[in-house]
Amino acid sequence: MNKLHQLLEAYGLRKTKCRIEVLRLFLEHRHALAHAAIEQQLGPQFDRVTLYRTLHSFEEHGLLHSIPSTDGITRYALCQQACNRHRHQHDHIHFSCTACGHTYCLNEVYVPTLRMPEGYQVEEFRFCVQGVCDKCVLQPKEQLASA
Ligand SMILES: [Zn+2]
Ligand SMILES: [Zn+2]
Numbered sequence: 541m542n543k544l545h546q547l548l549e550a551y552g553l554r555k556t557k558c559r560i561e562v563l564r565l566f567l568e569h570r571h572a573l574a575h576a577a578i579e580q581q582l583g584p585q586f587d588r589v590t591l592y593r594t595l596h597s598f599e600e601h602g603l604l605h606s607i608p609s610t611d612g613i614t615r616y617a618l619c620q621q622a623c624n625r626h627r628h629q630h631d632h633i634h635f636s637c638t639a640c641g642h643t644y645c646l647n648e649v650y651v652p653t654l655r656m657p658e659g660y661q662v663e664e665f666r667f668c669v670q671g672v673c674d675k676c677v678l679q680p681k682e683q684l685a686s687a
């Protein structure tokens with residue numbers, strides 16, 4: 541059994557063609573993927589609703605997490621082992637590269653802890669860092685423009 545099948549099984553997900561293909565994409569890419577990008581890469585073989593449901597069930601089962609962004613586009617990335625069907629556990633930072641436009645999970649960088657004044661209750665904390673990623677920083681500017 542290959543890795544894709546094993547993963548789906550481990551997370552209690554039925555193996556459908558769409559789930560297998562979407563998961564394959566996430567394993568092939570180091571950066572987070574937006575719905576539109578997934579749709580583009582997989583072509584017309586799956587409709588929008590099927591893709592949406594697939595992403596949703598992956599998120600529900602602790603396989604993917606959605607990432608807040610400043611551009612209003614929701615991106616998804618693979619979760620680390622700590623997540624499961626009952627809860628997501630994330631304390632890492634997301635980095636969006638202004639050169640290649642990709643968003644990365646920086647699993648080794650933790651979000652800072654906030655000390656809120658008395659009476660304030662935090663419901664959501666969106667933290668996104670912008671800059672140039674490790675791959676882009678090594679490339680001369682002209683190459684970036686044509687990429
Ligand atoms: Zn998660
Ligand atoms: Zn980059």
Ligand SMILES: [Zn+2]
Pocket residue numbers: 605607617632633634644645646
């Ligand atoms: Zn992440």
